[in-house]
Amino acid sequence: MASEQRSGGSGRPRQRRGGKPRYVPRRKVCAFCVDKVENIDYKDAPRLRRFLSDRGKIEPRRKTGTCARHQRKLTEALKRARFLALLPYTAEHIRVMTGRA
Numbered sequence: 102m103a104s105e106q107r108s109g110g111s112g113r114p115r116q117r118r119g120g121k122p123r124y125v126p127r128r129k130v131c132a133f134c135v136d137k138v139e140n141i142d143y144k145d146a147p148r149l150r151r152f153l154s155d156r157g158k159i160e161p162r163r164k165t166g167t168c169a170r171h172q173r174k175l176t177e178a179l180k181r182a183r184f185l186a187l188l189p190y191t192a193e194h195i196r197v198m199t200g201r202a
């Protein structure tokens with residue numbers, strides 16, 4: 102007699118150890134509030150640069166954690182810095198490609 106061995110159902114417990122979230126949305130504080138900056142200096146290009154994406158766009162608040170008050174001043178400072186050619190309007194590599202003589 103052939104006895105059928107059959108265990109009912111798949112008794113395989115799905116293992117998922119260590120609930121490790123991929124992205125931790127750490128609470129960010131406004132970099133300017135931390136330094137108690139009242140007026141953002143548009144001449145401080147290296148600092149402002151951190152708030153530009155690699156394509157030269159202004160990073161959104163939710164990415165940089167800048168508060169509304171400072172984000173407002175920041176955009177103004179960034180635009181002023183752009184006008185003075187301290188910061189790029191677009192990504193530099195794109196500019197280089199376009200500016201062909």
Ligand SMILES: [Zn+2]
Pocket residue numbers: 131132133134135167168169170171172
């Ligand atoms: Zn702030």
